[in-house]
Amino acid sequence: MKGFEYLQAELDDMKKAGTFRKLVPLQTAQGSKVTIDGREVIQLSSNNYLGLTSHPRLRQAAIDASRKFGAGTGSVRTIAGTLTMHEQLEKKLATFKRTEASLVFQSGFTTNQGVLSAILSAEDVVISDELNHASIIDGIRLTKAGRRVYKHVDMKSLETALKETGNYRTRLIVTDGVFSMDGNIAPLPEIVDLAEKYDALIMVDDAHASGVLGKNGRGTVNHFGLDGRVHIQVGTLSKGIGVLGGYVASTRTLIDYLIHKGRPFLFSTSHPPGVTMACMEAIDVLLEEPGLIERLWENTKFFKKGLITLGYNTGMSETPITPVFVGDEALAHGFSDKLMEYGVFAQGIAFPTVAKGSARVRTIVTAQHSKQELQQALDAFEKAGKDLGIIG
Numbered sequence: 325m326k327g328f329e330y331l332q333a334e335l336d337d338m339k340k341a342g343t344f345r346k347l348v349p350l351q352t353a354q355g356s357k358v359t360i361d362g363r364e365v366i367q368l369s370s371n372n373y374l375g376l377t378s379h380p381r382l383r384q385a386a387i388d389a390s391r392k393f394g395a396g397t398g399s400v401r402t403i404a405g406t407l408t409m410h411e412q413l414e415k416k417l418a419t420f421k422r423t424e425a426s427l428v429f430q431s432g433f434t435t436n437q438g439v440l441s442a443i444l445s446a447e448d449v450v451i452s453d454e455l456n457h458a459s460i461i462d463g464i465r466l467t468k469a470g471r472r473v474y475k476h477v478d479m480k481s482l483e484t485a486l487k488e489t490g491n492y493r494t495r496l497i498v499t500d501g502v503f504s505m506d507g508n509i510a511p512l513p514e515i516v517d518l519a520e521k522y523d524a525l526i527m528v529d530d531a532h533a534s535g536v537l538g539k540n541g542r543g544t545v546n547h548f549g550l551d552g553r554v555h556i557q558v559g560t561l562s563k564g565i566g567v568l569g570g571y572v573a574s575t576r577t578l579i580d581y582l583i584h585k586g587r588p589f590l591f592s593t594s595h596p597p598g599v600t601m602a603c604m605e606a607i608d609v610l611l612e613e614p615g616l617i618e619r620l621w622e623n624t625k626f627f628k629k630g631l632i633t634l635g636y637n638t639g640m641s642e643t644p645i646t647p648v649f650v651g652d653e654a655l656a657h658g659f660s661d662k663l664m665e666y667g668v669f670a671q672g673i674a675f676p677t678v679a680k681g682s683a684r685v686r687t688i689v690t691a692q693h694s695k696q697e698l699q700q701a702l703d704a705f706e707k708a709g710k711d712l713g714i715i716g
């Protein structure tokens with residue numbers, strides 16, 4: 325069919341530049357090892373921090389709920405698609421996050437879009453870290469609010485933005501709790517101090533901190549002892565929690581407002597019973613099996629230290645997300661391909677996901693990896709890096 329030649333031309337350019345990527349289908353369940361193209365390889369690319377995607381308790385919860393309540397819900401939440409279990413999950417999440425209330429969206433992505441687009445208008449301004457996730461950027465694009473972007477985790481730059489925006493009704497500072505491509509933690513105590521000094525609100529996206537940081541994985545706000553001082557906490561149910569969805573935890577007022585104005589919440593069908601009950605089970609697992617988070621951090625320290633000892637540049641990383649910087653886009657993809665040859669699945673990440681010139685292979689260890697698997701992965705990093713001249 326004719327009509328998409330201009331798109332094909334762009335794809336052809338990407339092929340020439342070595343940046344065209346094929347999807348990588350897994351032939352097995354997500355885990356520390358997965359089968360790709362018939363070969364078992366070590367998985368270092370998932371967000372399955374605690375291995376909950378295939379935890380027996382979550383599987384069972386999903387099966388039981390699907391048997392009893394069916395595969396889908398048949399409606400959006402605000403018409404006929406709210407099950408009591410949706411509200412139970414929201415209560416559980418609010419208690420877990422130590423907030424008054426919470427609301428579940430279809431994904432972390434739509435949560436950010438839905439919250440930002442609902443609560444900000446032309447009288448308001450949003451002040452956003454330059455490395456915030458795409459869903460925050462897109463959410464901001466959907467509002468008529470003023471926009472200021474501050475330099476990554478740079479408190480001087482944030483304070484300048486606050487000083488220059490005193491005439492707006494509401495100033496909302498937005499930051500990732502853990503930055504998804506660099507693995508560093510936002511300086512929340514300083515952000516909270518500035519917000520309180522300038523009477524601004526704060527929204528934290530804890531997609532990569534839920535199940536990872538704080539008591540039982542409550543996230544960055546709890547990690548820094550800032551419960552009650554951050555106005556909006558967004559999280560995902562798709563990473564540490566191991567299932568699918570997003571949520572916002574905040575005051576009753578904000579949640580009631582979003583029930584009426586959060587567009588993805590209003591116009592997109594609610595979560596299936598299996599997903600909802602598996603998410604609920606995941607919160608119980610976090611509360612009852614703290615050893616998982618301990619193992620995640622042990623593995624993180626072991627693997628990060630190993631990469632640094634090999635001579636790799638892992639930037640600002642301080643969490644299970646460890647980028648291995650190479651700079652050049654084609655080299656990042658070539659590095660990823662070479663690692664795959666040596667039995668390790670670690671994706672190359674390049675523009676537009678990260679800035680031009682800062683391409684990297686991003687690794688994420690999980691609680692499921694054994695020391696032996698991680699050592700095997702480090703051996704592969706050593707061989708691949710030497711083959712390509714990335715390390716000496």
Ligand code: PMP
Binds near residue numbers: 434502560562
């Ligand atoms: N926020 C951040 C910081 C993320 O990294 C992601 C996941 N890519 C999301 C939001 C979106 O979450 P989800 O995958 O649940 O849509």
